[in-house]
Amino acid sequence: MGGASAIALGFAPPQAFAQETRQYKLLRARETRNNCTYCSVGCGLLMYSLGDGAKNAKPNIFHIEGDPDHPVSRGSLCPKGAGLIDFIHSEGRLQYPSYRAPGSKEWTRITWDEATDRIARLLKDDRDKNFIAKNEKGETVNRWLSTGMLASSAASNETGLLDFKFARSMGMLGMDCQARLCHGPTVSALGSTLGRGAMTNNWVDIKNANVVLIMGGNPAEAHPVGFKWVMEAKIRNGAKVMVVDPRFNRSAAVADFYAPIRAGSDGAFLLGVINYLLTHDQIQHDYVKSYTNASFVVREDFSFHDGLFSGYDAEKRSYDKSSWAYERDAQGYAVTDPTLQNPRCVINLLRQHAARYTPDVVTQITGTPEKDFLHVCETLAATSARDLTSTILFALGWTHHTNGTQIIRTAAMIQLLLGNVGMPGGGLNALRGHSNIQGFTDLGLLSVRLPGYMNLPKDSQQTLDSYLQAATPHADEPGQANYWHNTPKFFISLMKTLWGDHATPTNNWGYDWLPKWDRSYDMLAYFEMMHQGKVNGYIAQGFNPLAAMPDKNRMRDALSKLRFLITMDPLDTETANFWQNEGAFNDVKSEDIQTEVFRLPASCFAEENGSIVNSARWLQWHYEGARPPGEAWNDGHIIGTIFTKLRALYAKEGGVCPEPVLNMQWNYRDPEDPMPEEVAKEANGYALADITDDKGRIVVRKGELLPDFSVMKDDGTTASYCWIFAGSWTESGNQMARRDNTDTGLGTTPGWAWAWPANRRILYNRASLDVQGRPWDPKRQIIAWDGQRWEGGDVPDYPVTSPPNSGVGPFIMHSEGVGLLFAGGNKLVDGPFPEHYEPTETPVLSSALGKTTLRNPAARFYADEKPRMGDPAQYPYVATTYSITELFRHWTKHSRLNAIMQPEQFVEIGDKLAGKLGIAAGDMVRVSSHRGYIEAKAVVTKRLKRLSVMGKDLDQVGVPCHWGFKGATRKGYLANTLTPAIGDANSQTPEFKAFLVNVEKV
C-alpha cells in the first residue's frame, strides 16, 4: 500500500528509461534517389528500403521523404508526394496479369506467356486485316487505324521511346498521350508565339518576379512545391501575387489580390489587358520594336469582321489562311516599318483589334468587377518598366477551352508587350500536369507528331523532299538563326534510329515506312471512331481514359464496342473495369459487352531506373528502390515482349507490309526487356561515322555518343531519336543524373540534371538584353558578351558567337527571329490574332462585342455531339472541373494516406446559390448536365461568388475531378460524366473547364 501511494503522489524516484523517444527508423536503411511520379515539379525523393542492399535481403520501401539537395523541392513534398508510400503499397496495385472474357463478369488470372502470346496474335490479325497501304488516291500511306494506343504520362522517357517504335512500326495513328488532355493548347500557343511550346523559365526562377499573375491555374493546389517559389518571390522580392479564378482557391488564400471571373471568359479578360496596355501606352517600347513583329506589315487582304477573320469557309468550319501573311519584298523577305507608322503594321492592327475590349465590355463578359479588372491591368502594366517583371503561371484553366490556344497566346502577347519574355522572373510558365507529360510531348507521342516537335508526314507529302521542304522554313528576315533550317539533320538522324542499317539514301532513309496521315486521330476523334464501331483494339498504358475523357457515359459505350482492350498500369483502373456494373457509378450490363480485356500489371516509378522531364524541361534520372510487386513488369518489358513475339509472327508467317515491323531497330541486349540505360543513350544518339567540323577536324568519333545537336548531319552519319535530348547522355556520362546544385546566379542550377535544349534554363534569354547586349535590368543579367562569345550563369539561347548588334533576333526558332504578336501562315487554325469566343455550352446568348459569331468558328464539332449539348434554360449554372491539393487525378484515391485527406466526393457551391436551393454544407446534391449526373456532398462556401454577367446574376459550381469506383476513397462518380466532348480548335484538348449544369438537393 505504501509503494502504491508513493507512486500516486509522485514520489517515485527517477530511473533510467530505455526508450524515451521512439527508435529512429532510418539508421541503416538503404536510401535511393528518385523523383515524384505525380505532377511536373519533379520533386526529389529519398526512398528508404528494408535491408542495406545485401543480396539476401529483399528491398521493401517503407518510408519516403523529400531530397533536401533538390534545387526546386529542397526537401519538401506536398500531401500527394508525402503519401507516395501508400501508392507503392496500395491495395489497388496489380500483382499478376488477368483476363476478362467477352461477356464475362469477372477476371481470371493468366500467365504472362498466355497474355503476350494472345495479344501479339490479336494485334497481328487486326493489322493484317485492316492495314491501309495506299489511300484512295493511290498514295502510299502505310497506316493502321483500327487499333490505337494511349501512352502513359508518368512512365520514363525510355518507355516512351519504346512506345513510339512499337506503335509507329505497325503504322498506328490512333496514338496519343495525356498531353492531348492537358497542355496541347500550350504547345500550339507558345510554339506559335515564341517558338517553343514549353514553360519558358523554371520553378526556382519564379522567385525573381515582381508580380505573379496566377490565372488559368492554381499552383498552390496542383503544383504545391513549385508554389514555394511564389512564396519566395513574395517574401524575398516583395512580389505582388494576384489570382484571377472562378474560385477563391488555395492560391488565392495567400495572394495579395483575388478577382473572380466567369469560367470560360479568360480570353476576353486578357484581350482587355492588351487593350489597356496599348491605350495607356504602357509597353516596353524598345523590346516591342526589336524583339516582336510589331513593325511587320500585314497584307492588305487580311481583315476581321463580325468575329471572323478573312478566308472563312462556313461549310468546312475552317479558314483559307493565305491572307494571314506579311507583305513581301522582291527578295521574298517580310516588309517592315520600324517607325510603326504604317497602319498595316502588326502593332496598329492589334491596337484596332483589341480596342473592342474596353473595361466595360470585359466586365460584362467576365463578371469580374471593373475595379478588380483595372487593378490587374495596372499592376501588370507597371512591369513594362525595364527593371520590373511579371511572371504568368497557368495550367489547365486556360487549356481546357475551345479557344484554349488563343487564351494562352493572348497571355504570351501581353508578356511580349511588357518585355517580360526571356527575362529572369518573367515568362510564360506553363505548369505541366504529370511527372513526365513534358517528356512524352517531347518524344512525339501524339497522333501526328514526331520526336522533338517535328510532324509526321501527311498523305500529300509522298516524297522525302516534299516533306522536308514543307518542314524546313526559309528565314523571313535576312541573317536570322531560323533554327528549324536544320530540320533535315534532325529528321534523318531520327530515321537512322528507327530503321538502323535499313535506312539508306536509296530508300529515302525508310521514309515510306512512316505512317502518313489524312487527318488527326487525336483522342476525341479516335473515341468518336470507336463509338462508330471503327476501332477494334486499344492499348491504355498508364492511362485511365474512362476517367480522363469527357462525357464518360459515351466513352464507356465506345469502349464497349472494342473487340479487345489492353491495359498496362500499376493500379486497378476504372478503364480496365469499364464492363463491371458498379450501380449508379457505372451502370452497364456486363454480359452485353463483348470486349475481351487484358489487365497487365506494371511497375511504378519506384521500381525502375529511368528519366522523366519536369515542367521546366529538366531531364532527371531516377533509380530503382525495390522490385515490382507480385508478377508486375516494367512497361518496357511488356512492350518489348509483345513486340518481340509480334515480330516473330511476322518473320514466320509473313503478313501485310511486314517491313516496318521487322526493320524497326530493336537491337537491345534483351529485346524482350530493354535496359533503360541503353534506351536513354539511343534517345541522345550516336555518331555512325567520324564527324568532322567545317575545317575537317574530327569532333566526334564513330560509335561515340553525340555531345549535342549541333553536330547532327543529314547524310545518315548520325543517329538520334530525339534531337532536343542530344546532350543528355554523352561520352562524359549520364548528364541527367548530375547532382551539383550550385547556384550560378538568380537561382540557376545548370549542374543539376540536364535541361533541353542544350541545358538552357531560361528560354529566349538573349531577350533579357537589348540589341547592343546591355541588360534591360542589370540585376537580372544572366548572360553577357565577353568579346568572343556569349557566356553566363545560364547557357545562352542564341548563336554563341553572334555579337551584339548582329541583328540576329532572340527568338531563334522563328524564321522572323522575333516573338509573334501576329501569328500568320499555317501556325493556327482560328486566327492570327486571338479573339474571345464563348464556350460551347454558355449562359451568354448574345455578344457584348456586338458580333454574331459567338463560339469558336473553327472548333471541330461532330454531328453526334450536338444533341449532347445543353442549354441555359435547363442548365442555368456554369460548372468547372479542377484538381484539389490532396489528390492527384484518379491515382491517389488508391493511396490510403491521401484517401484519408479527402475521403469522399464533393462539389463546391456558393453560399448564395446554396441558400436559394436550400442546400446546407454536407448535404448530398445532384449535379447534372445534358450528358449525365453525379451525386456528391456539398461544400457550401463564400469562395464562389455570384457574378453579374451581361446584366444577369450568374452562379458557378465547382466540380473536383478525383473520385471513381476504384480505390481507397469512398466510391464516387467519375466527374467527367458531366463534361462535353469538344476540343480546342487547334489541339483538340477537351473543354473541361466551362459547361452548363443544374444542381438539386437529393
Place this chain on the structure above:
Amino acid sequence: MGMQSQDIIRRSATNGLTPLPQARSHEQEVAKLIDVSLCTGCKGCQVACSEWNDLRDEVGHNVGVYDNPANLTPETWTVIRFDEREDEAGKLEWLLRKEGCMHCAEPGCLKACPSPGAILQFANGIVDFQSEQCIGCGYCIAGCPFDIPRISQKDNRAYKCTLCSDRVAVGQEPACVKTCPTGAISFGSKAEMKDLAATRVEELKGRGHDGAGLYDPAGVGGTHVMYVLTHADQPSLYHRLPDDPHISPVVRGWKEWLKPVGALGFIATLAGAFAHYMGVGANTTDETPPTEPEKELEGAGQGPNDNGRDA
C-alpha cells in the same frame, strides 16, 4: 542534441524532492514556427506526420468542409483548420491553421497526468507522451488548454504530436516541417524562431496587416510551437485558437496546492506504519501483494508493464 533520460526536465507525477539530472545545462530549446500567412492548407504536414509516425486513420466522410479528418484523433496528430471570413469591407479571407500540440513550456497535460513518466518534457522543450506508461485516465485532456490529446478506443491510451522527438533526437527537423511546400512551417532554436517571427511580422505589417504578430502565449509559459498570425489581436478567428490559454485552475489546484497536503498525509501514514513495525513487528501474511493502482486504472485486458518501473 541528445535525448537521453538525463535530458528530461519534467516527468509527470514525479516530485521535485529528488531532482532530475541537471548537469547538461548547455542545451537549446527548439521551436516550430507556423506562419499562417504562408500556409495554403495543402495538408502536406498531415500526410507527412501520419507517414512518418506510421499512423493510418479511418477513411472518413466529407462533412461539407475541406477539413479532413474532421478533427484530431488518436491516429491524426495534426489537422488543417479552414475558416472563411469576410471582413467589414467584404474582403474574403480563407484562414488556414495547422492545429496540433503546442509543446507548452508549462504543459498542462504533464501537470495533470497522474501516471509517473507517462508524459515527459525534454530539455529542448518537447513534451512527449510515453504510451507504455499511459493509464488512459484522460486527465491530460482536461489539463490541455488547446484540446489536443486524444484517447484511443483501441488501446485506451492518449496520443498527440511528439514534435517528431525521434527525428529531433538524431538532429533532424520534424516531418511536417521538412515537407511543408511553402515554407509556412519552420524549425530551429526557439530564439531563432522568435527572430524569424519578428521579420515575418514586420513584412506582414508592411503589406497592411496591422494586426500581425507572434502567438507564443505567456499563460502556458510560452510554447515550442508558435504561430505568426495575420490577426494576432484576434487568435480565436483561427478556429477558436485560445486568445489567452492557461492551465485550468482545477488542474493547478490539484497538482500544485493539494499535492503537498497529500504528501504530508502520506508521510504521516508512513510514520504510523514505521511505528507499527517498531512496536508490533513485520506483517507475516501470505496474501498477494496489493495491486498497483495504475493497473487497476488501465482497465481489463492490460497486462502489467515490464519496463522495470518499480512500485
